[in-house]
Amino acid sequence: MRRRRRHGIQVKTAEQVELMRAAGLLVGETLEMLREAVKPGITTMDLDVLAEQHIxxxxxxxxxxxYHGFPATICTSVNEEIVHGIPSADRELRDGDVLSIDCGAIVAGWHGDSAITVPVGEITPEEARLLEVTEASLWRGLAAGTAGARLTDMSHAIESHIRSQGSYGIVEGYGGHGIGTRMHMDPLIPNHGEPGHGPVLEPGMCFAVEPMVNLGTKDTLELADGWTVVTGDGRRSAHFEHTFAVTEDGPRVLTALDEGREWFTKLGIVKAGK
Incomplete structure (x- = not known):
């Protein structure tokens, strides 16, 4: 069936959303497997091998x-690394590290994209709070992704929650995106901004939402490898992401094992996908 576009955004049929769910579920299951595998002594390349084999x-x-020459299956960003860290056999995780794992998979031509940040052993209360705030901001953004809302309503929901929780650096220049037959599609979804701007969200539109939050400033640097983005002040960062579909019944989170029901119930949303 021919794919439609509105405002330059790919609109999927119900059948195509189901194909995206298959890709999203595989990504979600892969990330849960990796979460369980993370421990002091494992290398980021060990995790990459596990991810590729599972997918x-x-x-x-x-x-x-x-993808544009990226050499690995997952991005592994440790501590001050925000996104796009390259797995390495020389990067052994240590107790007290914070690790972001970003993963994508294609099934039948459709993409899923998701990220988690996990502690390695024991981390500080400040770092644990950073992870909590970042993940909660993701779900606030997803909850705002309802039919009839505007694109930046998601951006505003993310920023508002983070600002309400303390002084954090909200990364700029990187953000969420459309997704479907390609991993990165229009539009860009910033993690900050005023509500009420951008295209109206319609059932069948699919997006990946991904806040990146720093303990210090919002400043970033790109390393000489051309991929890894780090905090400008060397402090730690967190990154969470989910792919979701706009539906008549609310956002359906395609990369969450339960499609978002647990988190949406916490936020007081009764209808959460199918």
């Missing part, structure tokens, strides 16, 4: 590997 064994293709 391919379950009928998927890694989205990231070869």
């Amino acid at each position: 391919r064994d379950h009928g998927g293709v890694p989205s990231f590997k070869g």
